[in-house]
Structure formats: structure tokens, C-alpha cells
Amino acid sequence: xxxxxxxxxxxxxxxxxxxxxxxxxxxxxxxxxxxxxxxxxxxxxxxxxxxxxxxxxxxxxxxxxxxxxxxxxxxxxxxxxxxxxxxxxxxxxxxxxxxxxxxxxxxxxxxxxxxxxxxxxxxxxxxxxxxxxxxxxxxxxxxxxxxxxxxxxxxxxxxxxxxxxxxxxxxxxxxxxxxxxxxxxxxxxxxxxxxxxxxxxxxxxxxxxxxxxxxxxxxxxxxxxxxxxx
Amino acid sequence: xxxxxxxxxxxxxxxxxxxxxxxxxxxxxxxxxxxxxxxxxxxxxxxxxxxxxxxxxxxxxxxxxxxxxxxxxxxxxxxxxx
Numbered sequence: 001x002x003x004x005x006x007x008x009x010x011x012x013x014x015x016x017x018x019x020x021x022x023x024x025x026x027x028x029x030x031x032x033x034x035x036x037x038x039x040x041x042x043x044x045x046x047x048x049x050x051x052x053x054x055x056x057x058x059x060x061x062x063x064x065x066x067x068x069x070x071x072x073x074x075x076x077x078x079x080x081x082x083x084x085x086x087x088x089x090x091x092x093x094x095x096x097x098x099x100x101x102x103x104x105x106x107x108x109x110x111x112x113x114x115x116x117x118x119x120x121x122x123x124x125x126x127x128x129x130x131x132x133x134x135x136x137x138x139x140x141x142x143x144x145x146x147x148x149x150x151x152x153x154x155x156x157x158x159x160x161x162x163x164x165x166x167x168x169x170x171x172x173x174x175x176x177x178x179x180x181x182x183x184x185x186x187x188x189x190x191x192x193x194x195x196x197x198x199x200x201x202x203x204x205x206x207x208x209x210x211x212x213x214x215x216x217x218x219x220x221x222x223x224x225x226x227x228x229x230x
Numbered sequence: 231x232x233x234x235x236x237x238x239x240x241x242x243x244x245x246x247x248x249x250x251x252x253x254x255x256x257x258x259x260x261x262x263x264x265x266x267x268x269x270x271x272x273x274x275x276x277x278x279x280x281x282x283x284x285x286x287x288x289x290x291x292x293x294x295x296x297x298x299x300x301x302x303x304x305x306x307x308x309x310x311x312x
Contacts, residue, residue, distance in 0.1 A: 056297070056298070057300055060297065060300065061297075064297065092302070093300065095302075098302075099302065099303075100300060100302050100303040102241070102245070102246055102247070102248070102303070103248050103249060104248065105246065105248050106248070107248050107249065107252055145246055145248065147245040147246050147303055148302070148303075149242055149244065149245060149302070149303065179246055179248065181246065
């Protein structure tokens with residue numbers, strides 16, 4: 001029962017997510033992006049950072065790292081797969097999640113704690129949360145503005161799992177800190193085993209950090225990996 | 231034979247383009263009232279060796295589809311340089 005944490009050149013959140021996953025009871029193993037095997041992994045996490053310097057587009061180069069064939073293969077088999085921030089961008093570039101991420105509406109790097117409203121519990125990330133729950137989690141990104149040319153389909157199929165909101169769970173365009181379409185902060189795929197979000201749940205994993213609200217997401221993710229036969 | 235191409239990549243119409251929106255506003259503020267739309271993109275120059283110009287262009291198209299553009303949110307045009 002090991003969650004593989006993929007490390008690219010430029011990844012910088014791998015130790016944070018390893019620590020937070022251990023708090024949720026998971027065993028983890030860091031895997032270098034040039035490796036090609038993920039034997040026995042019951043879950044996969046693509047952490048935050050700036051893989052390959054974000055050159056060309058965020059995630060565009062990382063999406064072709066040698067490890068990605070194994071990531072795509074296991075995700076296709078239903079293995080729980082999570083992308084956080086840059087990891088989310090890589091998953092969209094790889095086509096494992098719909099849409100893409102572009103520069104923030106106000107063209108500045110956002111580094112602040114935001115509120116997220118749980119929109120669906122039908123995903124490996126949100127399964128332990130409850131509908132409408134409001135979570136306080138840090139957002140740290142320049143290209144976190146979610147766009148999709150088929151956003152109506154994404155909404156209709158229930159792929160949106162988290163939306164930016166205020167502290168009471170109200171959502172409007174003002175509560176979207178980065179201009180994301182429909183205030184979308186996190187989405188899942190049709191099979192519900194791949195999820196991505198721009199905010200960092202591992203940075204809200206202990207009270208000493210100011211919030212432990214990210215743990216309900218990470219605990220749900222770890223619980224979903226326990227169901228996988230490696 | 232080496233062939234040179236310029237690839238222009240643009241955000242799909244209708245998708246958020248904060249750089250374009252901000253630049254348009256700045257131009258309007260400067261008095262360029264006639265500016266109705268600004269959008270940002272990228273230009274990439276690529277030299278490629280191939281047996282024929284057709285093969286070179288077809289290679290460039292494959293590069294655009296696979297890596298240089300993201301078809302989910304971008305379009306591209308290819309210009310062959312003499």
C-alpha cells in the first residue's frame with residue numbers, strides 16, 4: 001500500500017505532501033520522473049512546484065517525462081491519482097483531466113488562504129468531505145485560472161468537485177481569486193479516480209499551520225488507495 | 231535540407247486571456263479608443279531537416295499537435311520561411 005509521489009526537476013512540494021500523507025496513515029515513495037515503473041503503487045500524487053521551469057506551458061514538458069506512461073496506464077486502470085497545483089496542470093496537459101490553467105485574472109502570483117466549497121463527494125479527493133463543506137486552504141500560484149471550452153459539459157457531468165467561495169460557502173465571481181471559469185478550483189475525471197486542484201491541502205494539514213482543513217481531502221484520498229489491489 | 235518555420239500559437243477565442251484584456255484596457259486608457267480586442271500568443275521558430283518541404287511541414291504539424299500547442303485551449307498557424 002504505497003502512494004507514489006512523482007518528482008520532476010522543479011518540483012518543490014514533495015516533502016510537504018509526503019509528510020501530510022503520512023499524517024493520514026499512508027506509506028509513500030518518491031519516484032524520479034525519469035523512472036518508468038510504478039509497480040505496486042496504490043495511489044499516485046503529482047505535487048506542486050515548477051516542473052521543467054514551467055517552460056512552454058505549465059506541465060507541457062512534464063507531461064512527456066518517462067514516468068508518465070506508467071501514470072497514464074495506472075490512472076486508466078482506476079488507481080487513485082491526485083494532482084496538486086503544478087501537478088493539476090500536468091494532469092490537464094496529459095489529458096487525464098479536462099480543461100487547462102492559464103494566468104490569473106489580475107496577472108499576479110496569489111499567495112493566500114482561500115475558501116473552497118465542496119461541490120461533489122464523488123471523487124477520490126472529496127469522498128470523506130460532505131457536500132457544501134467549506135475548507136480553508138492556501139492557494140499559491142500564478143497560472144491557476146481554470147479554463148475549458150466545454151465547461152458546460154464538465155458542469156453537467158458533475159466533474160467539478162471544489163469551487164472558490166467565501167467563508168460562508170457563497171460563490172460568485174468576486175470569490176474567485178484568480179478568475180477561474182465558474183470559480184472552479186478542483187475537478188475530477190469521468191471515472192472519478194483522477195482529481196486535481198490548484199490549492200494546496202498539504203499546507204493545511206496541521207493546526208500549527210493555521211488550518212488542518214486539507215486533511216479531510218488527503219484522508220479521503222488515502223482511504224481510496226486502501227481499496228486498490230496492488 | 232533544412233527548412234525554417236515560424237509557428238504562431240494563440241489562445242482559443244472565448245477563453246480567458248488576462249494579458250490581452252489588461253493590455254487592451256491600458257491601450258484604451260492611453261487614448262487608443264479604437265482598440266477593441268487584444269490577445270496574446272507565442273511565436274516559436276523551428277529549423278528542421280527533412281527530405282522534402284512537405285515532409286518538413288508535416289513534421290511541424292505533428293510537433294504542434296503533440297507538444298508546442300495545447301489543442302484544449304490553443305490554436306496554431308504554421309508559416310514556412312523561404
